[in-house]
Amino acid sequence: GGPGAQLGASFLQARHGSVSADEAARTAPFHLDLWFYFTLQNWVLDFGRPIAMLVFPLEWFPLNKPSVGDYFHMAYNVITPFLLLKLIERSPRTLPRSITYVSIIIFIMGASIHLVGDSVNHRLLFSGYQHHLSVRENPIIKNLKPETLIDSFELLYYYDEYLGHCMWYIPFFLILFMYFSGCFTACKAERWMPGPALLLVAPSGLYYWYLVTEGQIFILFIFTFFAMLALVLHQKRKRLFLDSNGLFLFSSFTLTLLLVALWVAWLWNDPVLRKKYPGVIYVPEPWAFYTLHVSSRH
Numbered sequence: 154g155g156p157g158a159q160l161g162a163s164f165l166q167a168r169h170g171s172v173s174a175d176e177a178a179r180t181a182p183f184h185l186d187l188w189f190y191f192t193l194q195n196w197v198l199d200f201g202r203p204i205a206m207l208v209f210p211l212e213w214f215p216l217n218k219p220s221v222g223d224y225f226h227m228a229y230n231v232i233t234p235f236l237l238l239k240l241i242e243r244s245p246r247t248l249p250r251s252i253t254y255v256s257i258i259i260f261i262m263g264a265s266i267h268l269v270g271d272s273v274n275h276r277l278l279f280s281g282y283q284h285h286l287s288v289r290e291n292p293i294i295k296n297l298k299p300e301t302l303i304d305s306f307e308l309l310y311y312y313d314e315y316l317g318h319c320m321w322y323i324p325f326f327l328i329l330f331m332y333f334s335g336c337f338t339a340c341k342a343e344r345w346m347p348g349p350a351l352l353l354v355a356p357s358g359l360y361y362w363y364l365v366t367e368g369q370i371f372i373l374f375i376f377t378f379f380a381m382l383a384l385v386l387h388q389k390r391k392r393l394f395l396d397s398n399g400l401f402l403f404s405s406f407t408l409t410l411l412l413v414a415l416w417v418a419w420l421w422n423d424p425v426l427r428k429k430y431p432g433v434i435y436v437p438e439p440w441a442f443y444t445l446h447v448s449s450r451h
Contacts (some may be wrong), residue, residue, distance in 0.1 A: 183397040184243055185349050192353055195360045198229035203440065206275055216276050218222050226268045234261055244252050246335025253331070256324035263320025281445050284438065285429050285445040289372025314369065322370045326377045329402065333381055337388045341429025348402045357401070358408030363439060365413055371436045374413075 206214075212443035214220045234257045241253055274282070281293045288294055288307045297303055311441075365374045381403060385395060395403060417436055420426055425445055426437040 154194060157287050173174075183347050183401070184240070184255040185347075187236060187243070188353055188357070188398075188401060190351070192231075192234070192357050192360065194229065194232050194366075196356065198225045198232065200360060200363050202226055202229075203275055207278075211279065216279060219272065220276065222275065223268065223272045226264075226271070230261055230264045230268065233264075237325075240332055241328065244332050246333045248331050248335065253328065256328050259320050259327055260324040260328075263317050263322075263324070266312055267317030267321055270309050270317055273309055274313055278444070283321060283444050285425055285441040287429065288378075318368050318370060322364075322368055322373055326373055330377055330380060331403055333399055335385060336396050336402070337393040338396045339393055340396075343432060346397045346400050346404070350397060353374055354401065354404045357405040358412065361373065362412040362416070366416060366436055367438050367440060369436065371413065374409070376412060381406065 162266055202225035205225060206220040206222035209221045237257065237260075241248055274284075277293070278284075288310050289303060292305055294306055296308075362376075365371055385403065388394070406439075413436065420442065421435075422436050423437070426441060427435065429441060430437055
């Protein structure tokens, strides 16, 4: 077919090795190492950072210096994009590099914005700030003089809870969905999760529950979940089914949706949290629940 066709054939051989087209289309085996590291660092560096900030003595990390949780956040901002890139590299489907790189850049920028805002907001806990109240309703904020300082704290809250979260989580879920789009196979042997994958589903799904509730990104999550479900049904018509990696991701998200539903049902009639989270979408934050019902008792 000419030099161009020969060059294309050489590229495909280098990409897939000396295998048939059907074998080249097969998905990769379960990435136990990546999913384990991904789940572990999510629990330690993301979920664990506010807990570490409360556990370590305040004398070690003064209020005018970064807390231990901030250092956890810094590590998360480096390790997570690296693991996402490694996950994309192992995708059996060649994904658009430009979208991947731009998503990673926005992810790091959003997570870094959140680092600063979240650091200040959590340090305010030691001064009596209450997460279950809005900025203007907090006793330590409402009496500030001049009143324009309250606007500055609301700006900080906006960077933390809105802009930072959007720039952090939108590319995060986009990358996961892009990877998920390549997790389909016609090989029956690859349509089941191994034992270690089943053990990781529970901690993975529980972490995403924390991410969705604390990050207030239920709309983004449910949109991603239904997009994944629609893709599964579409591929099923072509007799393509999820491989072990796709099943793991989809099972984790399914468990997350169930946990969010149980969480909302449990706190459905809480009057204080209802006031904090008005509107149709009512998904209370775990830390708001903590400051309202746990720390207030101590």
